[in-house]
Amino acid sequence: MNRNVLSRRVLAGVALVALALTGCGSNDNSSQPGGDGNSSQPGSGGGSAYADLSGELTASGASFPDAYYQEVVEAFKSAAPDVTVTYNATGSGTGKKQFGAGLVDFAGTDSLVKETDGVAAGSFRYVPTVAAPITVSYHLEGVDKLQLSPETLAKIFQTDITTWDDAAIKADNPGVELPDTPITVAHRSDGSGTTSNFTKYLEAAAAGTWKLGSGDTVAWPANTQGGEKNTGVAQIVKQTNGAVGYVDLSDAKATGLTFAAIKNKDGQFVEPSLEGTTAGLEGAEVADDLSYNPLNAAGATAYPITAPTFVIVRTAYDDANKAALVRGFLNYLLTEGQELAEDADFAPLPASLRDKALAQIEKIQG
Amino acid sequence: MTLTNPSPAAEVAVRRRGHGALGDRVFSWWTLGTGLLVLAILGLILVTTVREAWPAFDAMGPRFVTERVWDPNPATGDAIFGALSFAYGTAVSSLIALLFAVPVSVGIALFLTELAPRRLRGPAVTVIDLLAAVPSVVFGLWGILVVAPALVPVYQWTHDVFGGVPLLGRLVGPVGSGRTFMTAGLILAIMITPIITSITREVFGTVPRADKDAALALGATRWEMIRGAVLPHSFGGIVGAVMLGLGRAMGETIAVALVIGGATNITANLFAPGNSMAAVIVQQFGESTGTFTAALIGLGVVLFAMTVLINVFARVVVRRAEARMKGGVA
């Protein structure tokens, strides 16, 4: 690592990171080191560590964390007024493709990089950013509490079960009056990391029952509905009585959907929540490259359908300023930015994982 | 300037404005070049898309169009790309569109040429022009936010009433959301009405006055005149217009993508969701890689081939009908 090319402001950023880690902090304003000397930015930014960064960052990728990233981008504007960050929620696949082709500075992705994605192995690093539960949202007049086991869930999405008063659903919901409304399954019509995580979960938790495999696009049964992006699925669920679909918590809440409690590995029915997600993250095993899989994690309070999301960055950037910008923005995202996560209904990373993520950013060369 | 021109008049011209001869040549080559551009673009479309789609054609062979399974990530084995269910969706939604649009369009065209009081003719033409001017994405927006939800009770009622009837009952099966083959067909019908109307109207306009007068003079009612003189005369032209409308409906992407429901589905139930070839491309292109991308481009190739065939057929029919009519008048 060529440490001597790191600029002063990045060292400042690292210092900030250290402070943020120890303080786990709500006191960011006091911890900002920018005031110690030649910061030329008095006033609003208070001379933050990011204030003298300038330039443009473009990124694209996963739409799953889009709502959170856009909040961070918006907040970053006031911390670093001379930096323009554009995150374009094209979907993980496009993001990786564009990253591989050098069109964007970093990419967001819900799935790990595959051979066919066009990103050369060893040219990138994963930076985990946030995690979020994938809800099973439904719209069923007269029913506002629903519990589902993984097997029932698999049967519903395979259309083995076609009405809401099916015996399997009844068995999961003792005492609940279920109407005979036909089930309308809503899924993504575009390729999606959310689909990939949801189907991977079913593959793991309902092995033997789930037959559709897993991936960004799977062969959904006929007579199911496709929607564009998570919000498109949310729209179908909202519009249609009897509909059920998988939607990220953030979009599901913003749309005002109701969601089912899912039976986790420990046999408990858990509603999707940020606490349940963080509990799931703590139970997940993190690999050396920081990829991890919190799906169907153990723990009595863990919500089982928890999706991780990553940013992929280059190991080295040709342009030192670009590298500084990427480090700066991601530093912000993992420190002050993490506080915005809960407002947007995303779960911040547990401290241990965030440590590792920040260390990963530090390794970026350029 | 070594131009030898046998015509004495031209020779005078050449002598007087010699530089013009070169200009003439350059100009005619230039215009020819721009004309050839059309052929070049069509050729390039064919070459580039077929080349990029080849991995999928190669992997699937003829099954690309006969297989109904579309599974880029199967649980076991290789990816399967079968376009059949999307071709089915394209065909069904387009046919529904024709079923509604053709009678309406022919009706409007008859209204404009045979029936309309003079003061209504202008406004009626304006209505058609306005319909043609509304971009398809706006119909899509209207379709997904207004029409589809509003049609659910209508579909439900139709299913409840006619669901038990043999044969017909299979067409009006159970209803999920309002995004269905039927909704897509209805939106398409609105979109292709102007094009069918305007061509049919032109064709009706070429029916010789004498034929119509003769029919009326023989005591025919207006309808009998239309049936006996106007429609037989215009049959070829109407067929051409319908084919053009069909081509338009098949290629429509955005409005269909929004309202057809996004399911890989072959069913007689018109109230079920499905998908069309064009819609699948725009939905899945962004997130595809490798053979998957090739397969989506392959859908484009199939769509291109089908629309070209239909358009060639339609134009030839229209042109023949026009030529015959002109001959008839003379």
Next chain:
Amino acid sequence: MTLTAPPTFRPAGGGPDLTRAALSGRRRLTNHLATAAIWAAVLLAVVPLALVTYTVITRGGGVMSLSFLTEDIPNSYRRDGGGMAPAIVGTLLITGTAALMAIPLGVFGAIYLNEYGKQRPLARLIRLMADVMTGVPSIVMGLFVYLSWVLLVGAQTGFAGALALACLMLPVVIRSSEEMLRLVPEELRQASMALGARKWQTTLTVVLPAAISGITSGSLLAVARAAGETAPIIIVTGIVFSPNWNLFDGSNTALPAQIFRNASQPFDAAQDRAWGAALTLIVIVLGCTVLARLISRRFATKER
């Protein structure tokens, strides 16, 4: 419906209307039914137009304001406020550039067909293929430009969108311009030639000016159609949230693409923006259409 007024329709040269009263009931009924059906067809076309117009105006009008036309697109669908300025800029730039490419080329193509090629086999082939090209689905054109241009330069740009729209406009311009050139009286050409002008001079200084308003009007209709195209824009131009005035550098966006993106959102803020964008787009498209009608009307009176 004034079914009891047969004298309002009497064909010129038709004989005395002796048969009308003597019509059999069945024939009269059929005629009335057919008349009613034709009227119904017209009403059936009016209803959706009225409904679309009503919804777009009420819902789009609700968000329409100066700030909607001038502000950036919010980067989150859920956020209220913001505007469509980047998409308006994109639509105008992309469609305008496409027109600058397609109209001159299309007019020269039309000149070839009408002044040089006439009924030669090559000209007839080009004519047929131009007709066929008008039927090529816009999504296919989008794929074509993506494969042959976007992959080549390695970036989604506004210019790629302009290329796709130009390809869609070209055949329409060729065919409508050819119709207009055909209307130019042969005598004009002969007079010009007789005065010693070369054919190219005749074409550029006599024939083209005579047909120019018709060509302009036809081209404007092609532009209006292209401004509403969505699929190729989505595939080849990417997206931006603030205006990008440079078509050659960086992604861009356009109104149709924004309508499509926002149409499948469950959030009121996004749906409002979609309706607002739809209203803006319709105003732009109708502006072109009305302009075209005005020009062609002036042309028609001049001709007389």
